[in-house]
Amino acid sequence: MPYGEVKGLLTDIGTEELAHFEMISAILYQLTKDLSIEEIKASGFDTYFVDHTTGIYPVAASGTPFTAAYFQSKGDIITDLHEDMAAEQKARTTYDNILRFADDPDVRDPIKFLREREIVHYQRFGEALRITQDKLDSKNFYACNPVFDKKCGRK
Numbered sequence: 001m002p003y004g005e006v007k008g009l010l011t012d013i014g015t016e017e018l019a020h021f022e023m024i025s026a027i028l029y030q031l032t033k034d035l036s037i038e039e040i041k042a043s044g045f046d047t048y049f050v051d052h053t054t055g056i057y058p059v060a061a062s063g064t065p066f067t068a069a070y071f072q073s074k075g076d077i078i079t080d081l082h083e084d085m086a087a088e089q090k091a092r093t094t095y096d097n098i099l100r101f102a103d104d105p106d107v108r109d110p111i112k113f114l115r116e117r118e119i120v121h122y123q124r125f126g127e128a129l130r131i132t133q134d135k136l137d138s139k140n141f142y143a144c145n146p147v148f149d150k151k152c153g154r155k
């Protein structure tokens with residue numbers, strides 16, 4: 001990352017995302033720690049329970065475990081910032097969908113907070129993209145990566 005202000009912005013968002021993961025994990029733990037076997041069966045939580053009891057295991061609602069393959073780092077700042085912005089919108093949509101199902105205010109309120117933060121992250125990634133584009137040679141936006149292609153466009 002050649003630009004200090006973008007580097008700081010990325011570090012801020014990355015740190016906050018780890019805190020969000022902690023919040024989601026705490027919500028899940030609080031929702032499941034005292035479930036009876038009957039409640040586990042009735043809620044459809046039984047397959048998860050067999051594999052993980054009530055331990056926190058990062059898995060999508062569809063059952064796909066989290067994997068590093070979800071990180072879509074391409075090594076090109078323009079590409080990666082667009083991917084980051086798309087990821088924030090996908091997270092917001094997921095929170096929207098959770099809010100369609102959840103009626104417990106102790107779940108809804110933190111999810112609403114996290115949803116708002118995804119919107120802020122989207123905007124901040126947009127700032128990073130603007131800063132980056134302002135500093136790049138506009139003729140080279142998609143042709144050269146200034147980190148690697150030191151002589152881009154020159155012989």
Ligand SMILES: [Fe+2]
Nearest residue numbers: 088117118121
């Ligand atoms: Fe985010």
